[in-house]
Amino acid sequence: MAQWIEPGKAVRAAAGAATGAATASAEAVDRAEAAAGATGSADVVSGAVSRSEAVAGTAGTAGAVEAVQSAEAVTGAAGEPLLEVEDLHTHFHTDQGAVRAVNGVSFALRAGERLAVVGESGSGKSAMAMSLLQLVAHPGKIVSGEVRLQGRDLLRMSERELGAVRGGAIGTVFQDPMSSLDPVMTVEDQLVHTIRRHLQLTRGQAAARAVELLRQVGIPDPEARVRCYPFELSGGMRQRVLIAMALSCNPQLILADEPTTALDVTIQAQIIELLKRLSEETGCAMLFITHDLGLVARFAQKVAVMYAGKIVEYGRVHEIFANPQHPYTQSLLQTIPSAGGERAHRLLQIEGFPPDMRQPLPGCSFAARCPAVQPGCRAAAPLLSERSPTHQAACFVEGGIRREALQAAADAHRQASRPAGSAASADRTASAVTGDGPRVTIGGAAVHGAAAPVAARAAAAMEAAEGVSAGATLQGLAPDASVAAPPVQPVLELRSLAKHFATTQPAGLLRKRKRLVRAVDGIDLTLMPGQTLGIVGESGCGKSTMARLLLRFEEPTAGSILVEGVDIAHMKGDELRGFRSKVQMVFQDPYSSFNPKMTIRQVIGEPLQVMKVGTAAERERRIRELIQTVGLDVSYLDRHPNQLSGGQRQRIAIARALALSPSIIVADEPTSALDVSVRAQVINLLAELRERLGISLVFISHDLSVVRHISDHIAVMYLGQVVESGPAEQVFAAPKHPYTRALLYAAPVPDPQLEDRRELELLKGELPSPANPPQGCRFSTRCPLVQDACKQEMPPLESAAEPDRKVACFYAS
Secondary structure (H helix, E strand, O other): OOEEOOHHHHHHHHHHHHHHHHHHHHHHHHHHHHHHHHHOHHHHHHHHHHHHHHHHHHOHHHHHHHHHHHHHHHHHOOOOOOEEEEEEEEEEEEOOEEEEEEEEEEEEEOOOOEEEEEOOOOOOHHHHHHHHOOOOOOOEEEEEEEEEEOOEEHHHOOHHHHHHHEOOOEEEEOOOHHHHOOOOOOHHHHHHHHHHHHOOOOHHHHHHHHHHHHHHOOOOOHHHHOOOOHHHOOHHHHHHHHHHHHHOOOOOEEEEEOOOOOOOHHHHHHHHHHHHHHHHHHOOEEEEEOOOHHHHHHHOOEEEEEEOOEEEEEEEHHHHHHOOOOHHHHHHHHOOOOOOOOOOOOOOOOOOOOOOOOOOOOOOOOHHHOOOOOHHHHOOOOOOEEEEOOEEEOOOEEOOOOHHHHHHHHHHHHHHOOOOOOHHHHHHHHHHHHOOOOEEEEOOEEEEHHHHHHHHHHHHHHHHHHOOOOOOOOOOOOOOOOOOOOOOOOOEEEEEEEEEEEEEEEOOOOOEEEEEEEEEEEEEEEEOOOOEEEEEOOOOOOHHHHHHHHOOOOOOOEEEEEEOOEEOOOOOHHHHHHHOOOEEEEOOOHHHHOOOOOOHHHHHHHHHHHOOOOOHHHHHHHHHHHHHHOOOOHHHHHOOHHHOOHHHHHHHHHHHHHOOOOOEEEEEOOOOOOOHHHHHHHHHHHHHHHHHHOOEEEEEOOOHHHHHHHOOEEEEEEOOEEEEEEEHHHHHHOOOOHHHHHHHHHOOOOOHHHHHHOOOOOOOOOOOOOOOOOOOOOOOOOOOOOOHHHHOOOOOOEEOOOOOOEEOOOOOO
């Protein structure tokens, strides 16, 4: 039950929390040390973990959380903190005022602990991490605070003293290894340089250590790879090199800022398990910055949730995920689509935007977006107060908020902020959410939901033939049971579709060798009207090339692309120009696909202008209708793309795609660059538009939970081919191809207890080159079920036992 705490009481409680926390911590240390001294620390930890597993199976969530805390207390509570951050403030000075990016952050990290910091973009995560090593870029400045590493304040050190800490006591792993590694130095040279800077070793000794480090982080054939340049390595290998560099001088702490964001889910799983194993083997503490709550559940022991430059919730990861106390944390967890949830379930949206950090408000920084806001929240800022000995939250409301209340508040906020004149749109949105959808009556039967637009067209045809109203019941025309209704035709069919690119490679001093890159190599897929086809697979499997073929940005090497029964594979000139209105694209990064000099009115209206649709007045009416359709006010039309947030720009991209009333929208990674809260808004919008307008979607993503949530059918691609396809429910519930199973195993789940129980089956190796695919089954080089036959013959994509299921595997379960 939620309980309101008076602001004055909360402040007093927070003031006394430090004493209570210190006492509890000291008692935990005493118990851990006594237990370790009596029975041996390994036995204590083993027993504690065993108890946690037993409790998880018999006593439910609360007991499991308590048992896990006991196990973690033994491993992480003993001794003084390794890192202590106290009241850290970092500002970025601009012409419009100082942006308080880090606004009073305090936390402690012990040796061997893994702390994750999560929050939306702009919450201050990276600015806080860079402040720890005084790496804040201009115009940023650390204003005040303390950062103590084993009692030494890093903020008071000289640049020379910091040089010994950076790369020595504290290693770093950043998001983009290509910008962190020197492109003109070999891996060996870079590792040797770092090692010899901090350790007294000869060149030969440092080179030997470099090879051993690459072996330690799982790079195959390290003796050869150490002589490579960064561009000669895959993304996963480059990230492993960065981890090896961070480990090279035996650090006490590794600071990892979004280290897996740019990686495929399979490689991401390998890197996370590597970091976790290295932390356990070396006793190195880790500060892990991420926006992915699934990774937090898999990797971290503690979590700090940041919002508007402050930590709003902090504690053991099991406890916070099981019982989040801050409305922001609750909302973040509810915006994540579940890989096992119902597809029709609407994602919770966090409405509004983070506050302007140049003008901090006197009260709670989350008050403007909070579903549980009270008058007192706007008057005083809550401090972190103890909710349990290992859990703190900065909120005046205790006990959390039910999901229904969160959703009701979000719906009310969205309704209040809806653009004027869009009441009808609101009704349509509500019907889409409840599953009613648009309704058409044909032959006495009500057709609704995604099939209604198709039914409306059928009714119109009947009206033309029989002279009756499309919305009326056809009196006197009793259905003939002997005559079957005409089947609904696919809106899109791909038949043996292929795209090969010719490349050249050096084959000697003056010779070159031609090779074919088989980006797409014989795809057969079908998309029905009003449905969503999800395409998943690793980078390089051909997803985006297939999307470009659908848009006819590329001409196929072979095969057919049928859109509403018409083959557009080899169209040219005016014929191809006329087709463009039927299939439209939503790109991953709308900002790079917009002309920054155009207003939003011009961006949305450009397709209408190019296709010479209507008069100027009619185009203006259409533009206003489109921007309201995607939930934005007409006042945005006079702005430029740089004046909008990422989520707003993606909405504009969707409005632009709708301008010509297409039958199909191809969305290529439309949410991968967005925060989890904004991602939920875009996913909900696409689902609503599909229901209201009957549009078919081809949804390409590496995020399996998002694909599962929005898709009716799934196609899994590997090295240019579809290896499994079928209804989304069936594919996710019972994957048949070993590659599909590997993708699902690798995807993190935002549930620490479930992650603890899962037996990870990590996919070994990386995707082979499409210029040199393996003989036989293309998955044979990584498959755990591989047999001799797999290496000789390519398995065809054949129907499985269930309807509409197909799988390309000789040994599919």
